[in-house]
Amino acid sequence: KPTSSSLQTDILSYLSTHDELNTWTYANEHKIDHQLVIGTIRSIQSIGDIIKIEQHTNRSIAPSDEGKLLLQNGSYEYNLFQAIPADKGIEQPELMKFPNATIGFAKAMSSGWLQVDKSSKPAIVKRKVENVHDEVQNLLKRIQSLELQDASVKEVVELKKRKLVEDVIVNYFIVTKSSEFSTNIAKGEAELTAEMLQTGSWKTLNFKQYNFNAKGMMPSHGCLHPLLKVRTEYRQIFLEMGFTEMPTNNYVENSFWNFDALFTPQKHPARDVQDTFFLSDPAVTTTFPEDYLEKIKKVHSTGAFGSIGYQYEWAREEAQKNVFRTHTTAVSTRMLYKLAQEKIFKPVKYFSIDKVFRNENLDATHLAEFHQIEGLVADYNLTLGDLIGILYEFFRKLGMTKLRFKPAYNPYTEPSMEIFSYHEGLQRWIEVGNSGMFRPEMLLPMGFSEDISVIAWGLSLERPTMILYGIDNIRDLIGPKVDLEMCRQNPICRVIPAKIEE
Numbered sequence: 001k002p003t004s005s006s007l008q009t010d011i012l013s014y015l016s017t018h019d020e021l022n023t024w025t026y027a028n029e030h031k032i033d034h035q036l037v038i039g040t041i042r043s044i045q046s047i048g049d050i051i052k053i054e055q056h057t058n059r060s061i062a063p064s065d066e067g068k069l070l071l072q073n074g075s076y077e078y079n080l081f082q083a084i085p086a087d088k089g090i091e092q093p094e095l096m097k098f099p100n101a102t103i104g105f106a107k108a109m110s111s112g113w114l115q116v117d118k119s120s121k122p123a124i125v126k127r128k129v130e131n132v133h134d135e136v137q138n139l140l141k142r143i144q145s146l147e148l149q150d151a152s153v154k155e156v157v158e159l160k161k162r163k164l165v166e167d168v169i170v171n172y173f174i175v176t177k178s179s180e181f182s183t184n185i186a187k188g189e190a191e192l193t194a195e196m197l198q199t200g201s202w203k204t205l206n207f208k209q210y211n212f213n214a215k216g217m218m219p220s221h222g223c224l225h226p227l228l229k230v231r232t233e234y235r236q237i238f239l240e241m242g243f244t245e246m247p248t249n250n251y252v253e254n255s256f257w258n259f260d261a262l263f264t265p266q267k268h269p270a271r272d273v274q275d276t277f278f279l280s281d282p283a284v285t286t287t288f289p290e291d292y293l294e295k296i297k298k299v300h301s302t303g304a305f306g307s308i309g310y311q312y313e314w315a316r317e318e319a320q321k322n323v324f325r326t327h328t329t330a331v332s333t334r335m336l337y338k339l340a341q342e343k344i345f346k347p348v349k350y351f352s353i354d355k356v357f358r359n360e361n362l363d364a365t366h367l368a369e370f371h372q373i374e375g376l377v378a379d380y381n382l383t384l385g386d387l388i389g390i391l392y393e394f395f396r397k398l399g400m401t402k403l404r405f406k407p408a409y410n411p412y413t414e415p416s417m418e419i420f421s422y423h424e425g426l427q428r429w430i431e432v433g434n435s436g437m438f439r440p441e442m443l444l445p446m447g448f449s450e451d452i453s454v455i456a457w458g459l460s461l462e463r464p465t466m467i468l469y470g471i472d473n474i475r476d477l478i479g480p481k482v483d484l485e486m487c488r489q490n491p492i493c494r495v496i497p498a499k500i501e502e
């Protein structure tokens with residue numbers, strides 16, 4: 001068998017002395033697999049404008065599936081003949097137990113290979129000739145190797161009747177020389193190296209073209225990423241607690257819903273390019289619920305709803321800017337606004353788990369994109385006690401019972417609390433989340449009555465996933481360095497709730 005590079009040379013030298021090359025007849029004449037010829041043609045094509053190809057189709061014949069079996073193992077009649085002991089023959093019923101004996105016997109008889117002695121009971125089948133040739137297998141070999149392609153030949157017609165040979169459509173190519181034709185083509189460079197860039201040699205080098213039609217390796221199976229597995233666990237916990245999932249399918253949000261509606265002043269550092277990704281196209285959103293926007297403007301600039309506001313010039317342009325949402329609280333805000341528009345208020349428990357984006361300096365614990373888990377409850381006259389109570393319940397389901405709360409600040413919650421949990425392994429308190437009660441400056445412009453309060457909390461999905469899977473670098477979890485084998489092999493991690501102590 002020729003190697004593909006020697007075949008490449010052969011094909012090019014053939015073309016240098018011929019006007020054209022027919023892949024089918026070429027394969028035929030040189031007794032090479034047609035697919036190998038086509039593959040080589042394709043790889044020559046990928047080097048540059050060396051050859052032109054034109055596709056044609058042709059009718060031909062090929063061994064059928066059954067034909068291929070006979071090609072490998074010999075014909076039924078031949079094998080049956082071989083099964084008969086040369087001297088004494090074999091009892092006919094015994095012979096007929098042989099695989100495919102009915103066809104084999106009939107064919108062998110009509111070829112005059114056998115004689116049947118009916119004088120004894122049961123009849124004895126004996127060889128009539130000393131030696132036979134397996135003509136069927138031979139024909140199939142010739143057809144397979146393209147030596148025999150004429151469907152009108154008597155023997156071929158016979159094989160077609162026996163369904164050992166079938167008609168096939170062959171795609172072949174007519175190959176001709178093109179502008180850059182040469183028998184001596186330099187193998188294109190497959191990789192751009194640092195050296196090529198330094199010496200500038202890349203400018204004149206011939207690069208192999210990408211074959212975008214190449215089929216990739218089929219993955220043996222899919223698998224869930226650890227973040228998705230842990231997300232499922234958290235989702236389950238929220239569902240058990242009677243929470244409904246919020247729709248989080250928009251990574252792009254405008255500053256109005258991400259910041260302004262959350263009473264985050266327009267000069268807040270989080271609204272700086274240092275911290276947030278702004279979109280350039282489309283850069284702005286222009287449609288808002290205008291009456292709501294007016295209320296937001298008022299509560300920021302001059303104050304309203306019993307608040308003195310921030311006392312600054314609130315600019316619509318700033319609110320219009322599109323950003324990659326910096327927190328899923330933007331989703332909660334939209335959902336709360338929708339809820340406030342309902343004629344009759346009904347208490348709700350909502351949650352979400354999805355991606356957010358921040359312009360962070362990347363290191364082992366920070367990425368520019370990560371997931372937030374967020375829960376909220378809207379009801380009449382909720383207190384800080386309700387928030388603390390629900391946090392104990394939620395974190396108990398995550399296996400954490402020792403909690404501490406530290407006063408904190410968020411523009412949109414008052415009071416706000418950072419949540420700490422005692423880590424038995426580390427023997428210290430670690431921060432596990434952030435929480436608070438949404439401010440009246442956020443809820444009242446939406447249209448909620450004053451006796452409705454909303455408690456909420458948020459945490460990252462990455463931190464608990466890293467702890468559960470023993471991963472100490474967040475970049476092993478997201479990004480180009482993720483080890484797919486790690487994803488395949490990692491088991492489901494169960495989040496085990498802590499027992500309620502007496």
Ligand code: PHE
Binds near residue numbers: 327457
């Ligand atoms: N949005 C906050 C954050 O990004 C989390 C939070 C959610 C805080 C809800 C209070 C209430 O960290």
